[in-house]
Amino acid sequence: MSDVQIYAGIDIGGTNIKFGLFDAEGKILYREQRPTMAEKGPTPLLHLITNIAERLMYHAAEENYSVRWIGVGSPGAVDHRTGRVIGPCPNIEGWQGTEIAAAMRERLNMPVFVDNDVNSMALAETRFGAAMGARSVVCVTVGTGVGGGVIIDGKVVHGANSSAGELGHMTIEVDGPLCACGNHGCIESFCSSQAIINRTRTKLKNGMSDIFRTVLDGSLDNLTIKKIFAAARKGDQTANEVVIETGRYLGVGLSGIVNLLNPEVVVIGGGITDGGAGFVGAVNEEIKRRAFTSATENLTVTKAALGNDAGFMGAGLLGEVNQ
Ligand SMILES: [Zn+2]
Structure with a gap:
């Protein structure tokens, strides 16, 4: 019996590394996660992900599966041709400049492919998820920061220097709030968790509902993004206002992207999707209000x-798309 070909992937997050095995239909055969321990620096992290890769290979072999390469999704801009981190990566100290693919390849003696984490997510959602079957997809994650990945004709758009897709840093207000990137008025400066907390805090200074009082034990000091989303799900008006406002800000930026690229699907992921429906x-409404009808009539926002x-x-x- 010849071995069945399956896929092995590792996703490096700021807090946890998620990894697993899956087949060509997207059925997950194995999954696990480990703390990233980002504060320990790049070398221990490289050892950890190399060990994880070995563990995945071992599990695959045990079940008589064959894995042809290891794929790694990393935060920050990644040169997908060399597997090197080329952009700053605030969550992992010293990660910029790390030769992920070269270091892992040397120890594993097999092909290793690396790309940005949101580009990877966009690929998975296009193959198996919310944009299954679509050829042109824009993927956004809204959480601590706002990340983006763009797929055109089934391929990740990398741009001239592997820096494409950073739609969180598109300016939507000329003199808007200072963004973590140093610019002003980026989408992220309105839609990041911290921006949502700041706007909610301002609104709650004028008084809070019974729902918020319960969720926060009566004190604004307890305000976190999770508590805001909990209040929104319980039907709190202020929390829902902030969530909707945040959606409008993102929609303003995405309407430009939709006019530019005319995607079939816009996929929205990240913590924000816990904030209620x-x-x-x-x-969706904001994009359709602003972008050309020709660009939105067949557009799904999901x-x-x-x-x-x-x-x-x-x-x-x-390994299938970045070779
Ligand atoms: Zn920015």
């Missing part, structure tokens, strides 16, 4: 479908 609807599995699944597919 209103967010994706608000993004929540990501693969959740935490998208990153490692997309990474596992990299």
Whole structure:
């Protein structure tokens, strides 16, 4: 009996590394996660992901599966041709400049492909998830930051220097709030968790509902993004206003992207999708209010479908698309 070909992927997050094995239909055969321990620096992290890759190979061999390459999704801009981190990566100290593919290849003696984490997620959602079957897809994640990945004609758009797709840093207000990137008025400066917390705090200074009082034990000091989303799900008006507002800000930026690229599907993932049903609807309405009808009449705006599995699944597919 010849071995069945399957895929192995590793998704490096700021907090956890998620990894697993899956087959050509997207069925997950094995999945696990480990803390990233980003504070320990790049060398221990490289050892950890190399060990994880070996563990995945071992599990595959045990079940008589064959894996032809290891795929890795990393935060920050990654040169997908060399597997080197070329952009800054605030969550992992010292990660910029790390030769992920070269270091892993040397120890594993097999092909290793690396790309940006949101590019990987976009690939997985296009192959197995919310944008299944689409050829042109824009994927956005809204959480601590706002990330993006663009697929055109089934391929990840990397641009001239592997820096394409950073749609979180598109300016939507000339003199808007200072963004983590140093620019002003980026989408991220309105839609990041911190931006949502700041706007909610301002609104709640004028008084809070019974729902918020319960969720926060009566104190604004307890305000976190999770508590805001919990209040929104319980039907709190202020929390829902903030979620909808955030959706409108994202929609303003995405309407430009939709006019530019005319995608079939816009996929929205990340923590924001825990904030209740209103967010994706608000993004959709704002895009359709602003972009050309010709660009939106066949457009679907939808929540990501693969959740935490998208990153490692997309990474596992990299060897097919980035060769
Ligand atoms: Zn920015």
